Amino acid sequence: MPAHDDLALLIEAARAAGEIALRHWRSDPEAWDKPAGAGPVTEADLAVDRMLAAELTAARPDYGWLSEESEDNIARLETERLFIIDPIDGTRAFIAGEETFAHSLAVVENGEVLAGVVYLPALDRLYSAAAGEPARRDGAVLRVSGQAEIAGASMLTTGANLRPEQWPGGVPEIRRAFRNSLAYRLCLVAEGRHDSMLTLRDAWEWDVAAGDLIARQAGAAVTDRFGAALRFNAQHPQTRGVLAAPPALHARLLEKLTRG
Structure with a gap:
């Protein structure tokens, strides 16, 4: 499966995740702390995770699955490719009603990332990349700064x-x-x-x-x-x-x- 095909799948899934998250955002979502100091989680995190697990694994049934909000299945170690997903990265920002929470979706093959999407639905801002292709934000090619020295960085x-x-x-x-x-x-x-x-x-x-x-x-x-x-x-x-x-x-x- 070419990396750009997986990237297209991730982009579609990330936008669908954003629709779910925004229904809960700034609407007093149910939230609680995970055990062992693992941080907060909300009903939105779980709803996004359920949708992504259903849609992505249906589209790529031979891919493994690793997500912050899913029980880890060690069988993923035997798969050539897998999804690595954070349903909502920045849950504290989400709970606080801030705009800078994100959905983070990746496809990994043999330890290396082939396709990745980070989508901020409250800003409708989408970052994406596929192996061998430029990174983009909403279609525009990205480039790091030219800063070489620590002073001023x-x-x-x-x-x-x-x-x-x-x-x-x-x-x-x-x-x-x-x-x-x-x-x-x-x-x-x-x-x-x-x-x-x-x-x-x-x-x-x-x-x-x-x-x-x-x-x-x-x-x-x-x-x-x-x-x-x-x-x-x-x-x-x-x-x-x-x-x-x-x-x-x-x-x-x-x-x-x-x-x-």
């Missing part, structure tokens, strides 16, 4: 990620911003609105798979916090953090993170 991250003990090479003097959705942060780097993004905490694959491809196809270097390329469909589906930036800036940030 912006970074989407939390304050905790800029504590001195995290940076053996010295905390970078960087302008910090934040968005709840990891997928959206990667897309903002892809379109050059911010120069970099960083999370030092282990990140769930469903938060970053689609955004990883979109950022890389826009020219970003995307790795874990130690500089290794991201791989997906692991038995424990987490990455060891994420760092994304234009290549020269990425190299300088990584040196500061890992020097010692």
Whole structure:
């Protein structure tokens, strides 16, 4: 199945997910905390997940399935291709009535992302990419910023990620911003609105798979916090953090993170 065929499927599914989410958004959706400090979930997350699971697996019955809101089936490890889905990335933003929550949908083959979509329905903003093709926002080709130096660069991250003990090479003097959705942060780097993004905490694959491809196809270097390329469909589906930036800036940030 060509990657662009899977991309078309993901785009259609993401827009359908947006219709469901917007019916619940700013309408006091039922919400509760997941066990073990795994964060909040709402009735909208589950409704979107049910729809996506039904539609996508019906369209590609031989693909595996990994989603934040579905029980993990270890059989996915034996599939050549699988869907990696976050029904709503940025659930806290969704609950707060903010516009920056997203649907994150990806198709992965043998550990690498072939197609990815990040859709922000409240803004009707769609980011997409297929392997070997340009990353796009609403059809327009994306390109990362030309920022090469740390001085003057912006970074989407939390304050905790800029504590001195995290940076053996010295905390970078960087302008910090934040968005709840990891997928959206990667897309903002892809379109050059911010120069970099960083999370030092282990990140769930469903938060970053689609955004990883979109950022890389826009020219970003995307790795874990130690500089290794991201791989997906692991038995424990987490990455060891994420760092994304234009290549020269990425190299300088990584040196500061890992020097010692």
